[in-house]
Amino acid sequence: MTLRLYLLQRLTAxxxxxxxxxxxxxxxxxxxxxxxxAEILGRTRGSLGWALFYGLFVLLAAMHASIGxxxxxxxxxxxxxxxxxILMWGFGVLLLLLGxxxxxxxxxx
Amino acid sequence: xxxxxxxLHTAGHRRDLFWVAAIVHRVSGILLxxxxxxxxLVLGLAIxxxxxLDGFLKWTELPxxxxxxxxxxFLLAVxxxxxxxxxxxxxxxxxxxxxxLATAAIGTAGVVALLFFLRAL
Amino acid sequence: MSDVIAVSIWRGRGEGxxxxxxxxxxxxxxxxxxxxxxxxHLDPTLSYRFACRVGVCGSCAMTVNGRPRWTCRTHVxxxxxxxxxxxxxxxxxxxxxxxxxxxxxxxxKWQQAKGAFTPSKTRxxxxxxxMPASPARVEVDxxxxxxxxxxxxAACDSVRWNPDYLGPAxxxxxxxxxxxxxxxxxxxxxxxxxxxxxxxxCHTHQSCEQHCPQAINPTASIAGLKQRTLGAYxxxxxx
Numbered sequence: 001m002t003l004r005l006y007l008l009q010r011l012t013a014x015x016x017x018x019x020x021x022x023x024x025x026x027x028x029x030x031x032x033x034x035x036x037x038a039e040i041l042g043r044t045r046g047s048l049g050w051a052l053f054y055g056l057f058v059l060l061a062a063m064h065a066s067i068g069x070x071x072x073x074x075x076x077x078x079x080x081x082x083x084x085x086i087l088m089w090g091f092g093v094l095l096l097l098l099g100x101x102x103x104x105x106x107x108x109x
Numbered sequence: 110x111x112x113x114x115x116x117l118h119t120a121g122h123r124r125d126l127f128w129v130a131a132i133v134h135r136v137s138g139i140l141l142x143x144x145x146x147x148x149x150l151v152l153g154l155a156i157x158x159x160x161x162l163d164g165f166l167k168w169t170e171l172p173x174x175x176x177x178x179x180x181x182x183f184l185l186a187v188x189x190x191x192x193x194x195x196x197x198x199x200x201x202x203x204x205x206x207x208x209x210l211a212t213a214a215i216g217t218a219g220v221v222a223l224l225f226f227l228r229a230l
Numbered sequence: 231m232s233d234v235i236a237v238s239i240w241r242g243r244g245e246g247x248x249x250x251x252x253x254x255x256x257x258x259x260x261x262x263x264x265x266x267x268x269x270x271h272l273d274p275t276l277s278y279r280f281a282c283r284v285g286v287c288g289s290c291a292m293t294v295n296g297r298p299r300w301t302c303r304t305h306v307x308x309x310x311x312x313x314x315x316x317x318x319x320x321x322x323x324x325x326x327x328x329x330x331x332x333x334x335x336x337x338x339k340w341q342q343a344k345g346a347f348t349p350s351k352t353r354x355x356x357x358x359x360x361m362p363a364s365p366a367r368v369e370v371d372x373x374x375x376x377x378x379x380x381x382x383x384a385a386c387d388s389v390r391w392n393p394d395y396l397g398p399a400x401x402x403x404x405x406x407x408x409x410x411x412x413x414x415x416x417x418x419x420x421x422x423x424x425x426x427x428x429x430x431x432c433h434t435h436q437s438c439e440q441h442c443p444q445a446i447n448p449t450a451s452i453a454g455l456k457q458r459t460l461g462a463y464x465x466x467x468x469x
Contacts, residue, residue: 003463006430006456010199013192020189027182037163058149065142071433072139075391091142098149105153118240118318121297122385127436135433195434199453 012064044106051107058099066092134191137184240318261301278329288377293318298384300443320384343400344422348415358412369409375444382438394427398438398448405451429455
């Protein structure tokens with residue numbers, strides 16, 4: 001792990017702390033009131049606030065998770081150098097695309 | 110590396126609280142990374158129609174799935190608190206009291222995670 | 231309490247095996263005493279390394295019942311489990327023979343971390359005044375008593391999983407020099423410890439801190455380097 005990846009990893013972690021607390025609180029609130037598509041979508045559809053919240057969350061999580069996966073793969077697999085970089089970017093872009101699609105689904109569709 | 114010990118002579122450190130905390134942090138991170146794409150895919154079901162998402166959410170009423178869900182909340186809470194622990198150790202100036210602080214953080218992580226787990230069940 | 235200790239000692243190189251010996255139990259006996267007894271009375275072909283026998287030279291570290299320890303200052307009584315002691319070479323280093331490891335890579339990494347003092351003055355300059363209570367010197371004091379025994383290096387899973395990682399001892403040494411007001415080599419040093427395999431490869435397992443016989447906390451020293459390299463990065467001194 002080099003300095004820039006380390007910095008991004010810690011920065012995204014720190015920024016996600018309040019987002020995760022909010023996410024956990026939402027999960028607990030929602031499960032106590034019964035999860036349904038109508039409930040989720042009623043909350044999120046057309047809401048700029050939730051779009052921004054989840055948009056930032058997906059972006060940070062994609063960066064954080066892909067750097068983390070790279071670190072673990074460097075330690076626990078025989079991957080080195082270029083394949084590691086490809087794995088990191090591949091996983092990050094995958095999360096970003098799927099995350100963007102999910103946000104579009106619950107906010108705009 | 111040739112000539113390196115074939116046998117892992119040293120394993121005692123893997124019983125230490127701090128080492129266990131670091132590994133729990135790493136393993137919870139790996140599991141969350143595996144879960145995230147699935148999570149996004151399921152939410153993406155709403156693109157097709159609300160019924161598809163509801164169909165999936167019906168399925169989440171099954172007890173086994175409920176336990177798995179609680180497990181995910183547990184993982185997220187544990188990874189969050191483990192991460193806060195790392196950020197504190199890396200960025201605060203170390204004082205003698207800090208070891209206790211780190212341990213307290215681990216303890217809080219366990220208790221809070223357990224509470225989440227029980228409530229979500 | 232039995233009057234003999236059942237001792238298992240690693241014999242051979244990477245591919246070897248543990249061989250059992252019986253050693254009489256004595257008062258205030260150290261693990262090094264046990265190894266020495268085996269070599270003097272039971273098998274003179276046993277190889278191991280030691281020098282001072284009083285915890286200063288750092289050459290007698292071995293794995294004792296699964297943990298790296300300085301054997302000359304470890305009482306058998308404290309580590310014996312069910313009357314047994316297993317003694318192996320330090321982990322994470324190639325074995326030369328039996329209990330003696332090849333520490334070449336360990337010390338090469340000290341060089342790589344720029345662990346040598348870089349003078350900023352000559353012998354013709356006045357002696358520098360370093361106040362013992364100055365914050366930088368206080369940091370140095372916390373980390374300076376390292377005896378290069380390799381215990382932290384053997385206990386570190388980050389080293390085990392990433393053979394290029396410089397390890398706790400070399401980085402701890404770099405941290406003492408980063409805080410040495412007389413040193414002029416910090417630009418190169420911070421670049422060295424921020425490179426691949428440097429301080430950012432530490433995953434904060436804290437095993438070094440748990441095992442250091444000198445009660446040094448290399449995890450804290452490495453955290454210091456992480457902060458200092460980030461500071462240098464922000465200010466543009468590191469790219």
